[in-house]
Amino acid sequence: METKNQSLLKQQFENIFENALIQDIIATGIVKTFSENTIVVDIGDPMPYMPILLSGSIKIMREDNDDNELLLYYLEVGDTCAMTINCSMGKQKSNIRAITEVATLLVFVPIQKLEEWMIQYHSWRHFILESYNSRLMEALEAVDSLAFYSLEDRLHKYLKDKAMVTGATLLKTTHLQIANDLNSSRVVISRLLKKLQLDKKINVQRNEIEVFF
DNA sequence: TCATTAACACGGG
DNA sequence: CCCGTGTTAATGA
Secondary structure, three states: OOHHHHHHHHHHHOOOOOHHHHHHHHHHOEEEEEOOOOEEEOOOOEOOEEEEEEEOOEEEEEEOOOOOEEEEEEEOOOOEOHHHHHHHHHOOEOOOEEEEOOOEEEEEEEHHHHHHHHHHOHHHHHHHHHHHHHHHHHHHHHHHHHHHOOHHHHHHHHHHHHHHHHOOOEEEOOHHHHHHHOOOOHHHHHHHHHHHHHOOOEEEEOOEEEEOO
């Protein structure tokens, strides 16, 4: 692992992991960079590694039998994907698709280490359980959103979430992409965006949307 | 009632 | 010309 990435890893995790664990991650982890809008893991892929986010952000998508996509939640720095925990335990293939939202740095840890460290390191155990829990909560939020919210509220929440993970209030995206993420149609998104703009919640221009907070 | 699909016009790059 | 966007009309849940 490069020194630059090592110091980033230390910086991000020194308050969470004990030093010995960080050294172990450096020794066994493989760091990879992904440019924005790249598929990191696809549905059906085997997952022999567990990814931990060093920088950037990733959206986790679900897909039904008719290729309809739906955004489940975002991963941010310090997060890991709970799906890989599932996969590693039961030797399953991925049930989700992971796409980078911006340029992203990931460290991949072999799943065999994941189990060893569960026994060896208290902080690792805590990290796994904690992230498992928060991913479950986010998935529940996604379900709530589908079941109880109007599409307009979902759209507004989607834009705010996206602004959060990208760290910018100006989003570079199109109505069609949004429609795909929310599993809706472009016509409706265009109409609702206009409505949100009239309500002074956002400002819409070609290829970009500004979110107000 | 509200979403979806299809179809068309407009404008910018 | 292609793509993103605005809008409408017909249809569906």
